[in-house]
Amino acid sequence: MEISVPEIESRLPRPLSADERPRMKALLDDAVEYLEVEFQKCGCSLDAALARTPWLESVVRRVIREMVSAAVLVGPNVGMRSASSTTGPQSDSITFADVDSVGWGGVRLTPAQRLDLGLCMPGGARGKFPRPAYWPERIC
Template sequence: MSDALVTHQDIALRLAIPLEKAHEPRVNTLIQDSEELIQDAFAEVGRDYRLEVANLLQRRAIIRVIREMVATAVIVGPYSGARSVNSSSGPNSDGLTWDKVPEVSFAGVKLTDAHRRALGLVVGNDFAPSWNFPPATRWPLRGGDN
């Protein structure tokens, strides 16, 4: 058994499109990049990646996140930032509208807030109260007691 959590075969089996042999080195690099991002995210909050991987439930979460990160980068990656693509047949007209896609980057994989939550990492205001106290009542001022 290999010590790799995820292999390019794992990714290829789950993709809706066939993974060409020529793309295997890129997929392996994306897997490695994903693991590094996750290691860094754990290190930022003082958690040890090796201990996280040793925990069966956390190991499974890490594997799922890596698969998702890599699959997204493989399928969406070449079109990262494309919101719409238009094409016409007649006198050749093409159009492409770009927009920000938070799940991927042009460089490859991205650890999103949803991934961080799946790994048990706190995101932004996860523990902030979702309610407000009413404003404090003001004491009436009495004349001459200031």
């Protein structure tokens, strides 16, 4: 499965600048590697899953496009929630927030994308559950 820079660029709302093209290629490689590792963490191989599941290739392509597009379009503004500037004795303000869709270093896989890919959710069951009862149960 090969995804090219022009395939993603044609879907972006603006053309890429000259310095964004090499970054997008690097992010594409990062996204594919990221997905391969996540499939391995869930006990399977991305290539094997693609071979046995007919719908998975289109979902993987879409998820990779989303991961790379978000990282390229957000760029240096990762985590920025709002920015304001005043000209009159100069005042600047920037508010940052932790965002799930883009990482500081590049691509990130969101929980919604994990579900679309059919991947296990990390961490196992959440909550506190009682221990299983012994069989047969004794009634006294």
